Amino acid sequence: MDDFSSISLLSVAMLVGCYVAGSIPLAVNFSEEKLKLITVLGAGLLCGTALAVIIPEGVHALYEEILEGKVKQSRVYRVSFP
Structure with a gap:
């Protein structure tokens, strides 16, 4: 596939x-109390997903970009003219 x-x-x-x-x-x-419980559960699931998956992916992408920039800068050859 x-x-x-x-x-x-x-x-x-x-x-x-x-x-x-x-x-x-x-x-x-649902009763009012059970509906509030479901809402809190959904909000917790959303926040947990953000903390466990999305935020680390973003931090990894930022650090990867910074490290690639340093590697590219260190590979620049300096030419000196006599």
Whole structure:
């Protein structure tokens, strides 16, 4: 399976999963207290994902760019004229 097909398949699976998970609270009658609990759970899941995945990826990308810049600068040859 090529890269485009696998990314497309994963995107469609995520779309369906998010739609189903988002429509569950709308389809079921929850009390006010249970609805607050579900909201807090969703917010915690979002923050946990950001802390565990997204922020480290961004920091890694920044450091990778900085390190590549230092490597490129150190490879510059200096030519001196007599």
